[in-house]
Amino acid sequence: MKKKTLVPLIIFLLGICLVGFIVYKTDTHEKNERHITAQLNATTYGERIKNEIASGIEITDALKQILISENGEINQFDTIAENLMSASIESVQLAPDGVVTDIYPAEGNEAGKIDLIHDKDRGEISGYARDNHTVITQGPFELKQGDYGIAVRNPVYLTDTNKQEYFWGFTIVILRVPDIFSDSIYALSNFGYEYRISKTASPWSDTYKVIYQSDGSLTQPVSYDFKIGAENWRFEIPPQSGWRNNTLIAVVTGFFLAVILLLTVLTRVWLVSKENKNRFQILAHTDSLTDIYNRYGFDEAAEKIIAQNPKTHFVAALFDIDDFKFINDVYGHAYGDRALKSLADNMKAFFPPDVLLGRNGGDEFCILLPDCTLEKADAKLNQFTRLPKTFSYKGTEHHFSISLGYAEYPAFASNHSQLMRCADAALYEIKLHGKNGCMAYRKGLQSGVRKQLGFALKDVSEHLPGAFIIYRADKEDDELFYANQEFLHMTGYKDMGELFRLTNKSFHNLIREDEQKQIEASIWEQIDSGNENDYIHFHLRKADGSYLSVLDHGRIVESQQYGKVFYVLFMDWKDMHIHYGDKFSR
Template sequence: MNINTVSKTSRITIVSAVFLLSMLVLSLVINGIWRQQTTQEQTLAKQNIQNRVSEIKYAINECCGITETMNLILQENAEGTMEDFNNVAKHIMKDRKYISCLQLAPDGTVTSIYPIEGYEGDLINLFEEKHYGSLAAYSKNTGTMTLQGPFEIQHKEIGMELREPVYVRDSNGIKQFWGFAIAIIKVPDVFQISTDNLKTFGYDYTLYKTNPFDEEMHPITSSKGILEDPVVADFDAAGVSWRLAIAPEEGWVQPSYLLPYALFGLFLVLLLTLLTYMVLLLAEDRALFSNISLRDQLTGLYNVRCFEEDMATLVRTNKLHGIFYIDVNKFKHINDTYGHRAGDDVLKEVALRMKGACEFNVYRLGGDEFAILVNQDIKESAYETIAAKMTKAFNRSIVSGSNNMMVSISIGYAFYPDDGTDPQQLREIADQRMYNMKEAYHAEME
């Protein structure tokens, strides 16, 4: 599309297209910034989550150390007993507020609990219990520590049960199953250091674990519901699998971070759209002024300047095939007899009729002189047909006010290559033929 000939509709279309395309580019840029920032934030989160996993594993290992301590105490006693269990348990639980209670289960039957309040229902035979029987048997037979939960404990708190099988040597030095050392651990209290650090860094979290004989991950503590696109770390501790998932409380990228980029980008989009509109508007104005400078103001035909430019272009591109010169007969007589207004009306009607009789561009060279440039390779008969149609177009009179005037024209043409190969030669021949026809007309009229 020529920028100098942009219509109003095209201008609106182009400006709209520039705006939409710019907005698309802006959205892609903002999306790229969002992705880049998300990647950076997730990289930091991956570093953070590894530190939190270490803290969680340390807390779990510390819990395991509690049952191991109870195990060692029982093994040190010849008969696998623990005198003054309550004091021992109280001492172990000191400064460990995440421990809800400690239990001993000789031969699998829970007989000692500290503190007992709220756990009276736990005085059971673990092997006979519906939910714990198979797990207790598995722990006894394999010597494996088990961690079960989460489940509700007293005061509607959530807890996990860490159960370690205890083996003591009999009088013959042979290890025999003694029972279980059990610790009921509060959740999320046991992980308070990790959860506090996550809150400090602005992360929501969910901690999952499996249960023995169950590979499904169960949430045991969470700061909110479903996390959006979280960073995840899997690890093993206390004989089960764990998963920690974290995500920023306000999302990976806050809207306030993208806002300056979006506003600046929108400013550039609007600026580019405005500049495009101004360029097209200026181009349209320039085209309008250019068109005015190439048009004859009276008839609306192309003027002599346009004639010379178009002819030079046709010559340069080897598309000049012919030329017509036309002159209005006795135009001076019309002006002198009927006045210049009538003369102007005649010129306008002459221009209109010539345009209707010819498919090529018609030019007004000045006064009553006109020209036609032929940019197609047509036969000589076509030139004669054009001349005949134009002559016939003036069989009707021209009316100007109360004046009814018969007007005729003289036409001369020349075409390539029969009349010449040089553009100037064609012009001279066409002009001479037009002059000859005009002379013949005057002679006839006399």
């Protein structure tokens, strides 16, 4: 019982650790992906914002070029400025000698006519732009019309008659905030990002001042830095939902906790998602249990590939599971299916993708090795035959073996059908020689009709006139494997499940308690002395807790799967006295 409790617990804990590791790796990967995507967006839209501000600077450059070409004069300023205006421009201005004299539109902007060089708020930065021949931006500052603005001042220099450069003044554009960034920040909001646009307070400062930002908080944002004139700008964005994808983490955790169920569903979804035209064709050619070719699909594919390459050598192999009916009868057909699927998985893992794999039906499988001869195939097929093969039953791995026969085209056959008959003859031969082996076809082997070799446990148990059980011959740890219907009927157990449950799968618990030591000692004394288990009389525990007086006769044999096992036949002591009377007593 401890083993049955501990093993599932260990598997559960290891599974939790594995899920935790997968979730951690998924979370880390998702964070990295989000950072990469955010950085790309910050770079893309940062450049777009830079270009949007640069479009305002281009207006000042256009005015600057007119002033240079017209020697400091601009005729019809209002007309030119009107043509340069856009929805994100508040006003266009001229400031000869640093004093704003012309503003378009003039209405509502009269207060803007100031001496920039000597203004206490604008003088220092304007003087810097003049002295360093650089464009400067200043702001944001509140506009009388509402919202905020950024001033772009572009210094203009002309040449006098002595070809000496002198400062003419500034061409100026007032940009509306956030109108100038509206396209970029609207797109980022739709993409689920918070944002912040900042610039250095002045060209000589390292302190950043926020120009515009979203309402939400910015947690560990990525940034993109760019330069406009002599000032540094910074554009920062983080996802509104944060860097962690909680939904993905929940999905990944749920997926791996229910992986078996989801795998079944995904397989079903995969089959259903195929195009209708191909879906039925696949079903017609594929074995649903093992997901390899069925007999029809294998034969069709094999005939096609041989017909397309008639001069190429091929090796075909047929094999089946030794004593497969024993697996079905003892463990049930569901576990027989597990053995078949396990064998198919071994085939897919062992052979390369260009090898045709198929299930003929029942427990018989087939293989076609292209561009191969008997000499090349011998080592590989022998290796596959010897490869350990198991299926799981209630947490325990049970081993089984196969028998395999193979033949070569065109050495022994002129077509696919004849090739498979030769392989079948070799398989029949290996069965006659004790199973669990591999044999190549040779001339003289008879293919004929292969009959079932030996007797199935089910056939024996149904028709044997007597009650019997099979259990492991171990002094310390015996284990019940099987009981036939006659035994279950005699002892009142509904089925083997109830027998195993009430006896804890132990023959020891079938013996009346006061007789256990004596009876087991008697059995092993006979075995250890070299004699077969003779007739032994004891009281056998029935399903209702009462005891039945029986006579048993056992035989110990070697089993390939379980080692030494007892086959024990039981007779009702009372019935024997009734039927045989004095003859039995003698």
